[in-house]
Amino acid sequence: MASSSSSFTFFRRLLPLCSSKQRAKFSPFSVREGLGGAFRGFSSVSSPEQKISALKEEVRRLEDDSSVPDDEIEKIRREFDAAKQCFLKIPDALKRMPKMNPQGIYVNRNIRLDHIQVYGFDYDYTLAHYAANLQSLIYDLAKEYMVNEFRYPEVCMNFKYDPTFPIRGLYYDKRRGCLLKLDFFGSIELDGCFYGRRKLSVEEINEIYGTRHIGRDQARVLVGLMDFFCFSEACLIADMVQFFVDAKLDFDASYIYQDVRKAIQHVHISGVVHQKILLDPHRYIVKN
Structure with a gap:
């Protein structure tokens, strides 16, 4: 009851x-x-x-x-x-509810489209999708620029891009010369710390950083390598670091980053990479 x-x-x-x-x-x-x-x-x-x-x-x-x-x-x-x-x-x-127009244009702010004379679209990986060969092209052009303009040793011309090495979302430590993969909490992943092309063990990570967690002070010297175009940049940085390690030469990790970064920027800004693509578009652009 x-x-x-x-x-x-x-x-x-x-x-x-x-x-x-x-x-x-x-x-x-x-x-x-x-x-x-x-x-x-x-x-x-x-x-x-x-x-x-x-x-x-x-x-x-x-x-x-x-x-x-x-x-x-x-x-x-x-x-x-x-x-x-x-x-x-x-x-x-x-x-009875009104249906949205499938051909309509919806924005989250007021804008008078009749006042717009030119519409622009993002090109890279939006209108144009690139093949894996593009990373090798950027890598080779940047490598040649570093040898010819920054006087890096001629032996660096033998470097080859390794498509299996870089991944998205890496960080480069400009102070210590390490490539890092961090998790959501800002800690170095167990298989995500490389010095040159050599993967560091947990003991080596703790010896270098004291802990796997990257604090605020340590994060100030990190630079992100996040998008697809950074694959060739990350691989070239690692190869340059490995060259100096193997040659037992002292080097400044921040200068290596600056030189690689300048070389990559030159490849894009000068238009040399676009000229190479236009000479053989089927090799570098995916038809969709």
Whole structure:
């Protein structure tokens, strides 16, 4: 009896939501929120038919309960019928909702398109998708520039781009010369720390950084290598560091970054990479 009384009391809380005095305020959203949200036994993801069936079972259960007065049962039935009609009208209400124009243009700020004379589109990896050969081209052109302009040793011309080495989202430590892959919390991943082309062990990482977590002070000397064009840059930095390590020559890790960065920028700004692409577009651009 206590359970029936509790359920009946809980059900009566729904009655004002479906009363005849408030029928004009009904909407598909208010019905869903009132009946699906307030009635504990009905899931918010249930279909209207499932909710109607559950309400019908509740009415039948209350009819079998002799402790509930007949006038209360009749009132509940009227409210149930009103709620049922609201549920049945939901599909029609959705059909009457205005549909978005699939050919329309939607922006999050006011702009007069009739005042715009020129439209621009991002080219790289938007209008044009590049093949893996492009990374080798950028790598080779930057390598040649470093040898010819910055007087790096001629042996550096033998370097080859390794497509299996770089990944997106790397950081370069300009103070220590390490390439790092950090996780969401700013900690060095176990397989994500390279000095030149050699992967460092956890013990070596702790010896260099004291901990795997990169603090605010240490982060100031990191530079991000985030996009696709940074693949060739990351590989060239690692190869240059490895060259000086193998030759047992002292070097400044920040100068290596600056030289590689300047060489990469020259390749793009001078237009030399675009000239090479135009000479053999099928080799460097993916047809889509």
